Amino acid sequence: MWANFARSKFFTAGNTTTNRIESNWNQVKILLGHKTRIDKTIAGLVQHQIMITQQIGFVIAQHHSTSPKVRKEWERFVNFMADATCERTASSPSQWKIYCGNQTFRCHDVEWTCTCLLYSSHHLPCRHLMHLACEGHGFKLLPAMAIHDRWSTYQTLEVKNELTAAAEMLQPIVQMSKLRLPKVKLPNDTGAEPEQPLYDYRVMLFPSGTKV
Structure with a gap:
């Protein structure tokens, strides 16, 4: 987000400079790999978000009584x-x-x-x-x-349950990305390989009127 007038209206997560954006993008490349499809990228980001959500729930459960x-x-x-x-x-x-x-x-x-x-x-x-x-x-x-x-302990447990439910809702998205989608066929496509046309190479090499 380089536009100064829009920084106060939209959430930028601190990405207000080119160097900061490139630095965060480098971390995403390390996490997902340099050559990743869009669906795999989204699945990787969602999986990472699930891990963060589960980690927050674990910390809440660990520190709900002591700090x-x-x-x-x-x-x-x-x-x-x-x-x-x-x-x-x-x-x-x-x-x-x-x-x-x-x-x-x-x-x-x-x-x-x-x-x-x-x-x-x-x-x-x-x-x-x-x-x-x-x-x-x-x-x-x-x-x-x-x-x-x-x-409050009650507020903490409610937040923990909401985070757990949110992580469970994101899990099907990751599972869906792991499935191999069937190849899309055209309506007139029978699935068979197209037949190659047959050519008479004698006609191609020797035009009409030429004796072989």
């Missing part, structure tokens, strides 16, 4: 938040300021949001929300509403 990022954030909460303090803002009772080291973060105890990079990027419970729940409200456990809907 390394949450584990690391819990370790940061235990190790670095002992000296942190929190106070409620005067302008809004739901707004809190968390002072951690030389930084100040703003948390909301109704929406359970934070201005830190972890929550802004992944919407995962950060150590500042953990500190607010523990020190600000005296909770022993993090409230369920602090978990964003995108990390």
Whole structure:
């Protein structure tokens, strides 16, 4: 997609320059081979998409209950938040300021949001929300509403089932491409090889009136 005016209207997957497109096309050639028919190319791309979909489902099933990022954030909460303090803002009772080291973060105890990079990027419970729940409200456990809907187990299982169904729907396309289609015959075609015309080579070599 080289047209600047159309980049904001269509999905480009980062293919905005000639070098990027050629680089991705080289990866497609490595995956499918240099001399592949159109149907084989489509089948190869679909098969690759099936593998990616199945891999996503496997990762979701593996991390639906645990996450390394949450584990690391819990370790940061235990190790670095002992000296942190929190106070409620005067302008809004739901707004809190968390002072951690030389930084100040703003948390909301109704929406359970934070201005830190972890929550802004992944919407995962950060150590500042953990500190607010523990020190600000005296909770022993993090409230369920602090978990964003995108990390809900029920939502995750629904997405996993949808991905599995999508992979199963793509499988017949790959199987169809492996079948050898019959040769197309014309309506008057009997399938037999056409008869070659018979020529009298004596007439061809010696025209009429010439004695042999």
